[in-house]
Amino acid sequence: MALASIRGLTFSYPGEAPALQDVSLELRAGERVAVLGPSGSGKSTLLRALAGLVPHFHGGRFEGRVVVGGLDTRVARPAELARTVATVFQDPEEQVVMTRVANEVAFGLENAALPPHEIWPRIDEALAAVDALHLRDRRTAELSGGELQRVCLAAALAVRPRLLLLDEPTSQLDPAAADRFLACLARLDAAIVLSEQRVERALELADRVLFVQDGRVLLDAPRTGALSWLNRHRPDFVASHPRHASGSDPGSDVCRLDGVAFAYAGAPPVLAGASLAVRRGEVVALEGPNGSGKTTLAKLAAGLLEPDAGTVRRDGRAAYLSQDPGRYLLTERVLDEVALAAGEGRARAALARVGLAWAAERHPRDLSSGERERLGLAAVAATEPDLLVLDEPTRGIDPERKRALAAWLAEYAAAGHGVLVATHDRTFPAHRRVSLDREEARVAA
């Protein structure tokens, strides 16, 4: 008997076009399923349907039938399904309830009405399963994103679910933290449905692959069959890309930082004597481990911070796109968001360039997370700055969008602008790569 089955599911959020269309599939115990697809394709909605959050939490129009662990989700509420299904969402900050790690793991167990004497042993067991037992008594606010997401995984595992749903759980994590998170999954017995943009890692884990687009399941196949389908139909999801961006004819410096030092108030120095130049016509990838000062250097280059020592010279205007730009939206209409600093004509062109022309009249917060990231990029790029600074722009975007972004940045640079990309992504195409050394916080070309 299947652990979960979906029959003819078509679902629309209130007032929206269908997010899922005629989806049918079965999940078996212990199966590991990777769900791939472009952002906004319906992957998250599919997971929410399996958790019962669609339709109970979101409302909307629901046709078809979803049965999980013998419970029909039209009748059973998510709280009733919570003993069978556990979910880990994208952003750990938006799912943590309690202030201490142990209490956070206890939350689900208490809700599941576990006998009190079993709760503390179960907490330790779950934390140990994700290599987080040492975090047991820490405050959740003190943890890094990677640590917090592993705590969320422990909280999900503590109830011993038969089905674990993971909705892009590594999209907010750096590669090392993402690897560590995914390594924890490899040891689990539960059936796993993993929606993920880090395709290579997801495919390593999966024994079955779904590809979702426009709310439809285009592919449902074992891993090997899926790889050949992806190679034929969606090569960006499996092919490796050149690390070197196409075409470069660097001109004069658009930005030069010489011997800059910086420390945030009351904290030790982040940068000490770092130097970097970005020339017109080139895309520069700024790499380095967590805490090496990439974001700080990027902000100094963009003029958002002033150095404590050293000099920053810019030739022209700079613009900066922060990490997680989809969170920092300023207006109530997509077109207004981009036109705010660029005017309507440029805004419409920028929206078309990132594939969001269709959403011009929508509320920005109605877009999917990947679409919001692209909206943030459009809002910054529409101002056509001489220096465009992007902080982790590939985090959480699908491989096709990543390739399109790299191509557009190369084109933008070729038009006589400079581009600086602070990134953990060592495959992101650039004309030049520089790395920040954590020990000395200096840039080495």
Add this chain to the structure above:
Amino acid sequence: MRLSDVPAAVVLAAAAAAALLADRVAAAAVVALLLLALCLRAPRSARRPYLLGALLPALGVLVLSPLLAVGGGRALWAGPLLPVLGPLDVTVPEVETAALNALRLAAVALAFAAYALLLDHDRLVSAAGLARRSALAVALATRLVPTLERDAAGLAEAARGRGIAVEGVRGRARLLSPLVAGSLERASSLAEAMEARGFGGAGATRAPRPSWTRLDAAAVAAAPVLVLAGALWL
């Protein structure tokens, strides 16, 4: 030996109440200073917004209320006569009243700051019997204060990154609406995650917690005495 969280919360509430009921400037000052010393035990980066939030309004009351109050007594400073507001004189009784009110306000805000910075809100939630949902809501609101501050900084940075000036009251007021919208969205995401984790289901249990010590019992017994002292003698 350390006070458990629930008795500590009771003592903090009693201290705030005693400061509110106190009639002497010195008494309110002592309570406020003790609470300030308590808050200074929290990490510097964490305590900064709470201390600013507690002390700046109190400073505002201390500075502005003597100018706006109308009362007799020995004049310390005779200011100009303003339309609507009248004379901007400052007298000794007005300064004393302003100091008392400022210290009361500071004490209440510092008691909340100590609660937010130093206590384990989870234990307070688990200790709440019938009002567990309300206690959880308060704990969540407290946990999200630093997040709100971070979101506000992120919004300002996003605007500046696009070349939009965020200066002055009007510039910052422009960020208020997206900040509220972002907070509501965060709250909705959190509610969804809580529902997915079975919150609201029937028959929830509690993880066993350590029982109170004698010090805890003594602190809870002393709390009403502190409030009574504030009302009768301070």
